[in-house]
Amino acid sequence: MTAPKFLSLIFALLLCCFTPGYLFAQDGGEEKKQEEPTEETIAALKEATAGMTKALTSKSDTDIIYFAKQIVERLKGGDERGQDQAVDTMAKGLKVKSEDTRKVIVEQLGKTNHRAAKHLLAEAKKAKKEIGYLCDCIKAAGAVHDPKSWKEILSYLNHKDNVVISSSIVAVGFYAEEDTKLRQEIVKELLKRYASVASAYDKPNPSTTDKERYNFLFNPFESTLKQLTKKTDLQGANVWSDWFRKEGEDMKEW
Numbered sequence: 001m002t003a004p005k006f007l008s009l010i011f012a013l014l015l016c017c018f019t020p021g022y023l024f025a026q027d028g029g030e031e032k033k034q035e036e037p038t039e040e041t042i043a044a045l046k047e048a049t050a051g052m053t054k055a056l057t058s059k060s061d062t063d064i065i066y067f068a069k070q071i072v073e074r075l076k077g078g079d080e081r082g083q084d085q086a087v088d089t090m091a092k093g094l095k096v097k098s099e100d101t102r103k104v105i106v107e108q109l110g111k112t113n114h115r116a117a118k119h120l121l122a123e124a125k126k127a128k129k130e131i132g133y134l135c136d137c138i139k140a141a142g143a144v145h146d147p148k149s150w151k152e153i154l155s156y157l158n159h160k161d162n163v164v165i166s167s168s169i170v171a172v173g174f175y176a177e178e179d180t181k182l183r184q185e186i187v188k189e190l191l192k193r194y195a196s197v198a199s200a201y202d203k204p205n206p207s208t209t210d211k212e213r214y215n216f217l218f219n220p221f222e223s224t225l226k227q228l229t230k231k232t233d234l235q236g237a238n239v240w241s242d243w244f245r246k247e248g249e250d251m252k253e254w
Contacts, residue, residue: 041077048074049086056092061101064093068108075112087112091119103136110140117146121153135167142171150175150186157193162216165193169217173224180254183228188249190228191241194221198237230254 048070055063071086078086090112093105106123109116120141127134142153156168172186194217200206201214225240226232229248234240248254 045074045078045082049089052089061098065104072111087115106136106140110143114146116144117141117149138167139171142174145174166220169220169224173227176227194237
């Protein structure tokens, strides 16, 4: 290799090492650069929020849906105040008459951040007999995994409809990457309900309702517990409860 080519190679390697975006994690994998909001991205979010406000005023469902999606796309580029304002403005779309539009707003709010949880759970309370819409609200609230909202999400474990209970269980599965202590609290509540459902099923002559409930909720319970604990070798309410009591509850990290 000639000297000029050798020097060019050294320069290229040094450039890669010191250029932002070419950072590597300790395990050898590439670490994604955390982008900071810029004047342009902050302005873009403000523009989408203003568009949403106008769409709500004109009551145009098409525009409301369009700007809701624009807010989701631009949300991370905004500053904290701008993000809060954007989510609150989007949530006003939950007041429109169109059921289809409200469903889209719920879906889009589930792609935003923690602030959306209060709006989604307030909407869930209004849903009442609209079971499908209620479940959508619960799952979307779980998707933003607000640390302050999991208890309200799990309050639906006591709902009479198995579909709603299942949605509640699935929703807290989104908390899988939160701190271990928080996940332990969630798992503790899940296991109480799981034990109750399993106990009713294990009676000598369980009712049809109890059998249907257990069979319907078995997979959601198992799947969410595995997601939250990172344990894949356990199964059954009693097995989970024993593990949690003897080991899981006191572990510093899952």
